[in-house]
Amino acid sequence: MSSDKSQITQSVNFLSYIKSRIDELKKLVGIVDQKEPISFKISEFMQEVNSSLMKLPKEYKNLYELKVAEGDFFINREAEIQKLHLSYENWFKDRFVTCAIIGEKGCGVTSALNSFLKKIPQIETIKADLSQKIYTDEEYFAFFNSLLKTEDIKNNKGLIDFLNNTQEHKIIIIENLHHMFLKKVGGFESMEMLFELLSYTTKKVLWIGVFTPQTWNYLDKTIAISNYFTSEIVMEQLGYETIKEIILKRIDCESTRLEFIPNEQTIESKTFQNLSQSEKQSYLQEKFFKLLHKLSNGNISLAQLYWIRSISATNDNGLGVEEIDDFDYSFIKNLSSEALFTLQALILHDGLSIKDFSTVMHESLSQSRKILMPMLERGLLIQPNKKYNINPAIYKPVYDYLSSKNFIH
Numbered sequence: 001m002s003s004d005k006s007q008i009t010q011s012v013n014f015l016s017y018i019k020s021r022i023d024e025l026k027k028l029v030g031i032v033d034q035k036e037p038i039s040f041k042i043s044e045f046m047q048e049v050n051s052s053l054m055k056l057p058k059e060y061k062n063l064y065e066l067k068v069a070e071g072d073f074f075i076n077r078e079a080e081i082q083k084l085h086l087s088y089e090n091w092f093k094d095r096f097v098t099c100a101i102i103g104e105k106g107c108g109v110t111s112a113l114n115s116f117l118k119k120i121p122q123i124e125t126i127k128a129d130l131s132q133k134i135y136t137d138e139e140y141f142a143f144f145n146s147l148l149k150t151e152d153i154k155n156n157k158g159l160i161d162f163l164n165n166t167q168e169h170k171i172i173i174i175e176n177l178h179h180m181f182l183k184k185v186g187g188f189e190s191m192e193m194l195f196e197l198l199s200y201t202t203k204k205v206l207w208i209g210v211f212t213p214q215t216w217n218y219l220d221k222t223i224a225i226s227n228y229f230t231s232e233i234v235m236e237q238l239g240y241e242t243i244k245e246i247i248l249k250r251i252d253c254e255s256t257r258l259e260f261i262p263n264e265q266t267i268e269s270k271t272f273q274n275l276s277q278s279e280k281q282s283y284l285q286e287k288f289f290k291l292l293h294k295l296s297n298g299n300i301s302l303a304q305l306y307w308i309r310s311i312s313a314t315n316d317n318g319l320g321v322e323e324i325d326d327f328d329y330s331f332i333k334n335l336s337s338e339a340l341f342t343l344q345a346l347i348l349h350d351g352l353s354i355k356d357f358s359t360v361m362h363e364s365l366s367q368s369r370k371i372l373m374p375m376l377e378r379g380l381l382i383q384p385n386k387k388y389n390i391n392p393a394i395y396k397p398v399y400d401y402l403s404s405k406n407f408i409h
Contacts (some may be wrong), residue, residue, distance in 0.1 A: 106301025
């Protein structure tokens, strides 16, 4: 009898193993169950980050809040800064120079620009960071009148004359410059006026615009934006060691004890069990940062979100670091066409307000809410600054899938 029970148990275990292997193979070849749910880990990702941050002692909370890195916490991007410096030198020699910086959100563009400005001779610098769409004449001139502190200039010639007649040379930096268009008929007029402004003022102004790779590629295919920028500086992905250095640099490792905490699967691993205590910590640290680098795609801001989500204060004034798990992104393949077109629009615009979304999608405001709100509640989207954006935890897998299906070229 006990022999029969043993055989049944072995059969059940074997069938469970076969099923798990089949599920893995189905995911590898792109076959997903029709009702594949969105993981709670994804929908609760940002909530867990904020919750973990709030629970940290003040000294750690200040260290890991997402803000521009300065001083000791800035990891030099020497290659990108050198290219900026070369653009500046060529512009200073009266050559026609306009500069585009192309980088993912949170990759450290602002920190790199601040470092560059500290290394060149002092010069008047005007900075702007677009957070809303500017695609009408009225919005375009309101923006530049505010930026340049001019009085109600209402045509491009007025802006050109003002800049060319100023005595001093200057640098104008506009981050998120891709917000100066909307994918609609007539939605590129502000960008085209900007091109004219750049072309006629480069002797007095070094223009630096910042774009995401996705918006840059789209604008290049639609209005050949690369024709108007002589220098394209791409912010490269940070490597595993650099990500690790940036994270650990914010901790005084001599006075702060880091304890990497294994999950159940790791604890049951024979490889892990055979290690000494110090070897276990080294093993867990390497495993943690390798997966962190993979999940963040070399983006330091996203890496910090995962780090914050994983850490907690310990009783001995140290930090406990729990293992992170890779997400199951297979649900993306089962999203509706409506959801995929929504994600496409948000990627191409780097987020949209509900009003701009309704314009782009040719939907009423009420219908736009019916599309966006369920996606927000399921964790596909976040809503910072009144704009709907894709949850950073799934941005890269969503982009890769849309590209593979030719939603994005």
